[in-house]
Amino acid sequence: MADARKKREYTGDYPEKTLYLPGPTEVREDVIEAMAQPMFGHRMDRMTDLYTTIVEDTRAFLDTDQRVIVLTASGTEFWEATTLNLVEDRMLVPTSGAFSTRQANVAERLGKTVDRIEYEWGQAVKPEDVREALESSEDGYDAVGMVMNETSTGVRNPVEEIGDLLGDYPETYFVVDAISCLGGDYIDIDAHNVDCIFTSTQKAFAMPPGLAVCTVSDAAYERELEKDSASWYGGFQRCLDYYDRKGQTHSTPAIPLMLAYRKQMKHMLEEGHADRSRRHREMAEYTREWAREHFDLYPEAGYESQSVTCIANTRGIDVAETVETVSEEYDMVFSSGYGDLSEESFRIGHMGEHTVESIRRLTDAIEDVAGL
Ligand SMILES: Cc1ncc(COP(=O)(O)O)c(C=O)c1O
Incomplete structure (x- = not known):
């Protein structure tokens, strides 16, 4: 070979x-062109203009009251970060394709106890199976993690229904990987008990790769504050606290990608x-x-x-x-x-x-x- x-x-x-x-x-031509600009410092005022614009425009586009993090990373970072930030021990992950399986594997590698509900590839996750798993679990789960759009099989899972039933389990956080559909498949985030939903910019946001976006519910943020998450880079606290104090990111971001993001998010808001x-x-x-x-x-x-x-x-x-x-x-x-x-x-x-x-x-x- x-x-x-x-x-x-x-x-x-x-x-x-x-x-x-x-x-x-x-990616639109004007979005690509937006990246070719002289560099500026990530602690300059201009960066605050840029970062607060993209965060608030994303919140407006997604029509959510949740906090929004735009991080220099691929979406994979939020598998790790949401697990570290929200899961003390036990996580339930329905698996029905390559990406949901990887989400479960990531949590296991981070030392969590993961229960899977396994489906054949091509099948969708069924809300009644999730309810049964929650009902039959003695200790309950810190989080249910699932993929909204299983890219390996082309399945769109009924995350809204699953989120609704999670309303009966307020101790269990709901983490949704919407990497291959967010921005192209409407979801009312605040209406369905979603605690975190995340994507990568190179998918339905139609931007270059290199940034990841995650929303964070108040409950999820408070939980992480309380537990003092093991995640530094993707820690909600680190990201959001820095945003609250400075309107910037905790470490040096991919500034050209954020310039592209700003441009494309304006197009998305317009549509x-x-x-x-x-x-x-x-x-x-x-x-x-x-x-x-x-x-x-x-x-x-x-x-x-x-x-x-x-x-x-x-x-x-x-x-x-x-x-x-x-x-x-x-x-x-x-x-x-x-x-x-x-x-x-x-x-x-x-x-x-x-x-x-x-x-x-x-x-x-x-x-x-x-x-x-
Ligand atoms: C559903 C899903 N989750 C996670 C990922 C990983 O995303 P990234 O490569 O941006 O980290 C992908 C990539 O295709 C995906 O489709």
């Missing part, structure tokens, strides 16, 4: 590709959360119809994602070759199935700034290459 570490000089000379991945996704979600729904409906006509859908019916469609390869096309040829001939990049599903399925990311028209260009290209 080729040595992956062997230096292959980055030439900067690559054809432009349109991204239909489940993130990173397409509005509900309309952005509606546009994502239209793209998802178009993609599902196309998938049903030519293949089939991988997720359990009724739980299909609004931002990533996972298509069951019922015709047995060569997925790797189709992905490669569409990339070479059309300069469009979509995803094969995740892990073991690489040939059994493929995935189209219809998130961020895409439209039904841009998605149709991809499905036309796939039809052409796969001879559909």
Whole structure:
């Protein structure tokens, strides 16, 4: 096997590709340009202008009263941080694909006792199973952690219903990984007992990768204050206390990414959360119809994602070759199935700034290459 570490000089000379991945996704030109500015210091007044703007604009966009942290990190940081900040010992994690499994693994590596509710890949998490697990647990759980949009299978889990039932368990925090859908799939955060919901900027926010966003309920913040979290970098206290005192971040942030964030968040506010979600729904409906006509859908019916469609390869096309040829001939990049599903399925990311028209260009290209 080729040595992956062997230096292959980055030439900067690559054809432009349109991204239909489940993130990173397409970024507007003016958002990319916003990054190319002379640097300034992270303790200058200008930084306070920038950081308070992006935090408050995010709160307005998400329509939440919760606190908001925008951190230089990928979303993975908030698996660790929310676990360390909120879980003393026991956590319940329904697993139904690669990312929810990883969320459970992360918590275990941090020394927590994790009970899983295991589903077959492609199945959605069922609220009644979560209730049963909570009911039958002798000691209860410090938190339920789950993935809203299972990117590996294209399943959108019913987090709102699960949050509602958690209203009966006020000692249990609700942590939602919405990394591959937040911003493209409306959720009323404050109405469903969500304590923390987080995303990475390279997904439905349609920004470059490198920042992670997390909301924090008052209860979650107080709990962390009380317990004095083991997390420093992603500690709610460290992040929010610094914000309250200085309107800045506790350590040096990726300033160019925050400049891009500011620009894109203005676009997102202009469109509005509900309309952005509606546009994502239209793209998802178009993609599902196309998938049903030519293949089939991988997720359990009724739980299909609004931002990533996972298509069951019922015709047995060569997925790797189709992905490669569409990339070479059309300069469009979509995803094969995740892990073991690489040939059994493929995935189209219809998130961020895409439209039904841009998605149709991809499905036309796939039809052409796969001879559909
Ligand atoms: C559901 C989900 N959780 C977590 C992650 C990890 O996100 P990141 O790579 O931004 O840390 C991903 C990435 O695709 C994801 O889709």
